[in-house]
Amino acid sequence: MSKAFIILIFVIVLGCVSEPSKQEDSNTQNNETVETHPQEDTPPPEPEEIVEQTNPIYSGLTEAEIEFVSRYLNKMIYMVYFDEETEEDEYYISGALNKANEYLIENSLVAIDLDQIEKIKEDQILAYEEQTGQSESIIQWIANKLNADIYIEVSAKTEGSTQIGGKYYGTAQLELKAYETSTAILMGSASYTTIDQKFSTVSEENARFNAIQEAVNIVMPRVIEQIRENMKNSAINGIRYEVIIQNPLGDRAMNSFWDKLSGEVKDIQAISQSMEEIRYNIWYIGSMVELKSLIYNITETISGLQNMEMVYSRGKSITFHTGY
Numbered sequence: 216m217s218k219a220f221i222i223l224i225f226v227i228v229l230g231c232v233s234e235p236s237k238q239e240d241s242n243t244q245n246n247e248t249v250e251t252h253p254q255e256d257t258p259p260p261e262p263e264e265i266v267e268q269t270n271p272i273y274s275g276l277t278e279a280e281i282e283f284v285s286r287y288l289n290k291m292i293y294m295v296y297f298d299e300e301t302e303e304d305e306y307y308i309s310g311a312l313n314k315a316n317e318y319l320i321e322n323s324l325v326a327i328d329l330d331q332i333e334k335i336k337e338d339q340i341l342a343y344e345e346q347t348g349q350s351e352s353i354i355q356w357i358a359n360k361l362n363a364d365i366y367i368e369v370s371a372k373t374e375g376s377t378q379i380g381g382k383y384y385g386t387a388q389l390e391l392k393a394y395e396t397s398t399a400i401l402m403g404s405a406s407y408t409t410i411d412q413k414f415s416t417v418s419e420e421n422a423r424f425n426a427i428q429e430a431v432n433i434v435m436p437r438v439i440e441q442i443r444e445n446m447k448n449s450a451i452n453g454i455r456y457e458v459i460i461q462n463p464l465g466d467r468a469m470n471s472f473w474d475k476l477s478g479e480v481k482d483i484q485a486i487s488q489s490m491e492e493i494r495y496n497i498w499y500i501g502s503m504v505e506l507k508s509l510i511y512n513i514t515e516t517i518s519g520l521q522n523m524e525m526v527y528s529r530g531k532s533i534t535f536h537t538g539y
Contacts, residue, residue: 260292267373272451280500285451288443292318294327294363294431296354298370307373307418307427311389315369324439327361335360351399358396359530365442367393367401373427375419376412384412385422389430391438395446397455403441407434453481453498456506457532460523461492462539468519475513495509507533 266379273281297308303376312329319326335357343356358366368391375385386409393403415422463469476497477483486494499506507525514520522538 226341270374271421272448276451276500280451283500283502284447287450288447290325291364291442291446292325292327292330292362294354294358294361294366294396295319295329295369296332296357296366298368299352301370301372302321303371303373307387307423308369308371311369311371311431315367315391315435316430318431318435319439322439325362331361332357355394355396355399359532362530363396365393365446366396367391367403367438371427371430373423375423377419381416383415383417383419383422385415385419385424385426386412387423387426387430389427389434391434393438393442395449397457400449402445402449403438405434405437405441450500453500455531456497456499456503456507457486458495458497458510459492459532459534460495461534461536462517463488463490463493463528464537464539468517470511471517472520475516476510479513481508503528503531503533510535 227489248278269317273284276284295312297303297312301308309329316326316329336353339360340353343353347356370392372388374387375384377383386530388406388408390406391404392401393466394400409426409430413422413426413429416427460469473485475482480501481498481500483498484496486496488494497506499509502510514523519526519539520537523535524538525533526536527534
């Protein structure tokens with residue numbers, strides 16, 4: 216038997232012996248049980264600390280007051296009307312007013328309908344003259360009557376031209392002034408003159424109308440931004456309310472009323488005083504309803520004022536009677 220043949224037999228035998236060992240190792244691997252430990256319950260990660268980025272202008276206000284100011288700004292009522300001294304044609308002015316109201320509504324702001332303003336102006340002109348003696352503008356008076364927080368006066372002037380070939384051009388000059396209704400303090404002002412003439416193939420009136428509409432679209436965002444910023448700065452110092460007390464009692468009761476109310480509001484100022492009535496300006500961060508409730512809570516603790524009742528309110532003015 217040759218040496219090579221013997222070596223071949225040896226290799227074959229060796230392979231047969233080692234194969235079960237490999238199979239055994241494989242079975243061992245397949246049947247091997249890996250010991251696992253139940254995962255420990257780990258607490259959820261702590262939420263990131265929220266750091267309130269409070270605007271410095273709100274320093275000194277309570278959380279409720281800050282919320283009121285934000286809510287007040289978002290729910291302000293706007294009234295847009297034309298400046299009584301404007302000489303522009305009603306067609307173009309009405310177009311500007313309607314476009315301004317359209318802007319307010321599209322931006323989720325509350326606007327008073329133009330027809331409602333016109334109706335009050337037409338039906339209650341005598342009441343305006345009797346109540347105010349024309350000491351305030353009729354626009355401000357109507358804004359107060361409709362509980363508008365802001366009224367915007369629109370002044371405009373348009374010009375047009377016609378060229379050969381049925382080409383019509385128009386330009387517009389527009390000015391908006393916004394006032395806080397109860398005080399008539401200016402809260403925003405912006406003006407604009409169209410740079411390029413607006414072109415129309417319809418008519419000169421159409422070109423002028425398009426020009427004034429473009430001007431409104433440009434000016435309104437500027438004015439509203441000014442209003443919100445100035446009203447915010449004003450509101451954090453308190454919204455000004457007028458409080459009138461008819462048939463006031465003696466100094467002791469009224470001084471007690473003053474002392475207790477002054478501790479609950481931002482500021483209080485006596486405007487006039489007589490045997491018939493006392494008028495106060497009160498700066499308060501809260502609604503008219505909240506102010507009325509506060510006054511009732513205070514008068515219930517003062518001898519002689521427990522029967523005081525509200526008899527009239529208009530805009531940010533509220534009138535009480537002591538009951539005597």
